[in-house]
Amino acid sequence: MTAASAPVRTRFAPSPTGFIHLGNIRSALYPWAFARAKGGVFVLRIEDTDTERSSQEAVDVILEGMRWLGLDPDEGPFFQMQRMDRYREVVAQMLYQGLAYRCYMSQAELDALRERQMAAKQKPRYDGTWRPEPGKTLPPIPEGVRPVIRFKSPIGGSVSWDDKVKGRVEFSNEELDDLVIARPAGEDQPLNAIGTPTYNFCVVVDDIEMRITHVIRGDDHVNNTPRQIHILRALGHEPPVYAHLPTVLNEHGEKMSKRHGAKPVTAYRDEGFLPEAVVNYLARLGWSHGDDEIFTREQLIAWFDLDHLGKSAAQYDEAKLRWVASQHMKQADDARLAALVHVALQARGIAAPADERLATMCALFKDRCATTVELADWLAMFFVEPQPGEAELRQHVTDAIRSALHALADRLAQATWDAGSIQQAFKATLAEQGLKMPALALPVRLLVCGRAQTPSIDAVLALFPRETVLSRLRERR
Template identity: 75%
Template sequence: MMTQIRTRFAPSPTGFIHLGNIRSALYPWAFARANGGVFILRIEDTDLERSSQAAVDVILEGMQWLGLDHDEGPYYQMQRMDRYKEVLGQMLEQGLVYRCYMSSAELDALRERQMAAKEKPRYDGTWRPEPGKTLPPVPEGVQPVLRFRNPVGGSVVWEDKVKGRIEISNDELDDLVIARPDGTPTYNFCVVVDDIDMGITHVVRGDDHVNNTPRQINIFRALGKEPPVYAHLPTVLNEQGEKMSKRNGAKAVTQYRDEGYLADGVVNYLARLGWSHGDDEIFTREQFLQWFNLDHLGKSAGQFDEAKLRWVNGQHIKMADDGMLAGLVAEQLAKRGVQVQADARLAALCGLFKDRCATTVELADWISMYFVDVEPSAEDLEAHVTEAVKPALATLREKLTTVAWEKGAIQQAIKDSIAAHGLKMPQLAIPVRVLVCGRAQTPSIDAVLAAFDQKVVLDRLQSV
């Protein structure tokens, strides 16, 4: 029997979640979904000064929008303090941790001496109990920290699914503080207890955690547990080649929703920002889950490219169901104070214009001309609605007054008007677009006009 795959996303709620962060949720989610596993959401909120409920809400909202549904959680580390203290007590009894009374001032002085001697600054084991060793007298009024007895000698070795074999000498690792003087446990300890209690089999996270991994592996083994499989993802860089971060101009995930991106388009783009399936650039969520595994994660940093994201999103808009797009466009129009039903007519309009759009904001820009007055630019009016073409416009308006209001009849009226005045199609079609649509370029003019209310078209042509 194979062990059920259990993955987790464990963000710290200390700021908004951007695309670089959310990729660390996408891959473990996809791996769990692709293998019939369980995806767990864990909020690592032990940084009380910087954590906020608002940041938690943004994490949940961003994941919900992208469809990264979790099976268990969200668990909150601050609600698990009793469990951490229980394990600390057991480890203290078993001699796996010890009390250290070295003050901050003493620790700073030790580090200064080591650096002056060109040594790596590290805790020297003053309070580590050893057979035959006499410990210093316990100072009065000092609350000790708890330190983990790191193994002496040998190495920590793991096969990382992204980076390959990694080996760290235990002599490079000092005895880690796993509980502060007030008794609160530290990050590396909490993570291990959580991963054990939640049965995590695979940890997919950013490579800024690589240095934590050997310490965590040693704590796993001290507790008699085998560590999970690790996959450390390369950093996501912004367009300037810097690490993507709020300070470097990264946007909250939910801002892409507001800017008219589709969840499936963003998932497709993010998936390719560190994983590949041959040369496939555009794929559905279903294809992604069918193909995804940890063996094709990229080893080099992915660089965010907004133009590429727009292109990918545009492909998904082309593939999207018109009725689904209608709902999103109605939301975009509502933000502009334009209340429109997401009905069959709006869906048909989405189908007419979606090939020209990279976002639902652009789609709403096009479709708004059907629901609000348009104002052609002075430049377009001067360039296209000339005295020479006005007679043909009058003829067309007259013909459109009496035709059946459907594409074929409108097309014939345009052709007859062109013939009557000895014009070519663009000479009449472009001025009609400017007057009726407020712009010189649109899809096929007969289809565009047919989607309007007949009276609106006649009124706008009457304006010259």
């Protein structure tokens, strides 16, 4: 059964050597969406063989970020460091079958070889000194040297594949030397023991044993692919379908990275972005469905394929993300927003029950926000004393307007406490005082809300307790 006809199995295989950012997590979203679209299986594999740089903290950010975005794996997480014994078994099998060999060339010898090749303007590569061939006499095994294990890469010809993003990709086998598939064993091991299997080898064993049919990953892996295909075929398997995604650039046109200011995925959660908004934005960073800009998770799954992946690098745009986020805020359920705002306000020491009143507040203000943190910024005014600027107060709450404020307060004291009745109280006061709405509404906003701009003032006031509004309008400042 070929990869194209087998039940779809995709994987996300991050290395926990730095905090996962939006550019990285896109390589989880696409295989997740493709597996969901095809009724397949999505596997999470943590490639933690770089023990010096890998950290549990980075693993936690990967798991938290995926959980927040709803990119839940069907299998895993699997950790490569927990599978080392299995990788060594396969290396031993390859040695036995003559697919790999021990190489005793020292680092000093390798360095000298590379210097000679570079001086001759040749590409630095291992020259096959220890590669066994029929009729070839190998050098004497040097005493005390711990060998690496190299894969016998095919000689002559080429390796190619049809990439779902890049089209036909081909490498000459002359460009590929014999890859090290296991580093030397430690000092506590016998000289000829199999040491630590390397990344490119572990990836192949995992993809075979996890039955991966589609590898959707960043194009920084393109140069690894021919080597991985050779090892796959040596082990009796045909390669999966590959889709190598173009790089995600930051707003300055540089590759998105922590070094260039990229934030961990979890930072967007902490800033109050809705996860479906981030998923929507990420999906459009390299994939499209016609002209559709705003879509749900369900629509993404229904539409996603590998035929509409972009071939050019996508560029992150904070303003575009915020616009997408604002569209999802408008569509979000008010009770759900209330629960999120409750948590955001609680973090500031503000007690605001996630009740129907808070949900009504969310409904009124969410059109002005891209995140739940911004929504909490607005709604805090309902639970704390306002702090209007002194300059604004002097400008707008003048002695000339105080009689109108007191007249409005008197009418509001008798009105039914709803937006319609509050609006009528404003109209009657404006007519009586000979004022236009802005002249009265702006000072009311400053005194009651602590800010000069809000949604419709009658709807806003209706969400305050009546006594709070009256006391703030009658307060002398």
